[in-house]
Amino acid sequence: MKRVAVVTFVLVTLLVLNTCTKNQPPSTPEITATDSIVESGGQILLEASSEDPDGDFIRWLWEGEGSFNSTTDAAVAWIAPEVLDTQLITLTVTADDEKGGTSSSSIDITVTPSEISGDTFYIVIGSKEDFRDPPFYYFEDEDYYRYQVLYPGSEIDSTGRISKVSIMSPTDVLQGGFHSFRIYIAAVDRDELTSSFEANYEGEQPRLVYETQSITYPEAKDEWFDIELTNSFPYDPGKNLLIEFYWKGSTGVTVPTYGYETEGFHCNGSQYEDSVDGNPLEWALYIKLGFER
Numbered sequence: 001m002k003r004v005a006v007v008t009f010v011l012v013t014l015l016v017l018n019t020c021t022k023n024q025p026p027s028t029p030e031i032t033a034t035d036s037i038v039e040s041g042g043q044i045l046l047e048a049s050s051e052d053p054d055g056d057f058i059r060w061l062w063e064g065e066g067s068f069n070s071t072t073d074a075a076v077a078w079i080a081p082e083v084l085d086t087q088l089i090t091l092t093v094t095a096d097d098e099k100g101g102t103s104s105s106s107i108d109i110t111v112t113p114s115e116i117s118g119d120t121f122y123i124v125i126g127s128k129e130d131f132r133d134p135p136f137y138y139f140e141d142e143d144y145y146r147y148q149v150l151y152p153g154s155e156i157d158s159t160g161r162i163s164k165v166s167i168m169s170p171t172d173v174l175q176g177g178f179h180s181f182r183i184y185i186a187a188v189d190r191d192e193l194t195s196s197f198e199a200n201y202e203g204e205q206p207r208l209v210y211e212t213q214s215i216t217y218p219e220a221k222d223e224w225f226d227i228e229l230t231n232s233f234p235y236d237p238g239k240n241l242l243i244e245f246y247w248k249g250s251t252g253v254t255v256p257t258y259g260y261e262t263e264g265f266h267c268n269g270s271q272y273e274d275s276v277d278g279n280p281l282e283w284a285l286y287i288k289l290g291f292e293r
Contacts, residue, residue, distance in 0.1 A: 024053040025101030029093050033107060040082045040114040040234070041159075046107070047075040048093045056097035064091035066111075067238075080111045082161070082234030087111050119293060120163070125155050126286040128222075129260040131170040134269045134285070135245035136178060136217060136255035143252075146278065147245045147269040148200055149285045150193050153237040156289070161232040164290025165210075165243065166224040168258050169217070176217040176253035182246045183210040183227065187239035192264040195277040200242060200268065209233050215247075217255045224288055232292065243287075248273070258286035 029050040038044050052058055062071045062078075066089065069077040078091065089111050094104040135147035165183060184206035193200050209229040217225060235241065259267075265280035 023099045023101050025103050026050040026052045026058050026095035026097055028103045029095050029105045031107045037110045038080045039112050042080050044078050050095040052097050059096045061094045065089050083111050121291050123289045125151050126260040128258045131256045132259045133254050138250050138252050138254045139271045142271045144248045144273045145271055149243050150266045151241045153240050157237050160291035160293035161234050162289050163229050163232040163292045166226045166288040168224050170258050175219055176255040177251035178247040179214045179249035181212050181215040184244040185209050185233040186242045188242050193268040193280050195280055259283050
């Protein structure tokens with residue numbers, strides 16, 4: 001009886017050990033790159049190599065800011081993202097034997113801003129179909145406005161740095177002053193806006209591109225009111241453009257602006273201070289964007 005127990009124990013032990021060592025993960029990937037420094041929009045070729053002790057097939061996964069021509073091949077081409085300042089970007093590759101064994105390694109690439117030629121071109125989005133009051137709508141009870149507007153990348157279809165935002169008034173108006181004025185921009189995937197201001201950013205941190213203690217909208221009609229951004233925004237047409245106008249406090253003048261109807265909710269606004277939700281509408285602000293490249 002004891003001999004049977006011993007034999008059984010040995011067999012179980014061997015089975016457990018065999019199960020524990022049945023699969024081994026691939027070796028830590030080695031990454032080679034054609035360069036370690038690249039300009040915004042430039043390309044680098046990357047290749048990863050690893051060996052699996054069990055001879056298993058290795059599936060690859062590349063991750064990191066920027067874009068890859070493939071994220072599942074051992075050798076890939078990577079396009080650097082647009083940056084305004086020199087940044088160190090980390091790219092990671094994972095080797096997966098699809099049996100529970102994985103190993104990863106990373107490489108750092110320095111990305112520098114692309115040189116600006118000084119050439120500026122303009123994109124006009126929408127038409128002068130109608131006029132509305134946002135983003136410069138004065139309320140007697142509330143003196144505040146938060147307004148988001150979404151533009152499809154297909155209507156922009158340009159790459160560069162947005163350095164100017166221009167809007168137009170359909171009527172002669174008194175000079176309107178708006179205080180604590182800001183403009184934010186973000187690139188998002190969504191095609192429509194919801195009532196939630198924060199949800200519309202999809203977890204992205206919007207870039208503050210313009211801020212001033214006070215801005216004056218001049219008395220003008222059918223002329224572009226140009227706002228030179230203090231921080232340009234690098235734009236990739238692969239995403240849609242979300243622009244937010246914000247102000248708090250004014251001289252009590254409403255400035256109507258041109259807008260146009262859209263299919264789907266392309267604007268979201270609220271006049272209530274500290275509001276987290278707005279009122280989505282199938283409407284967008286007629287706008288002109290100035291690009292540098």
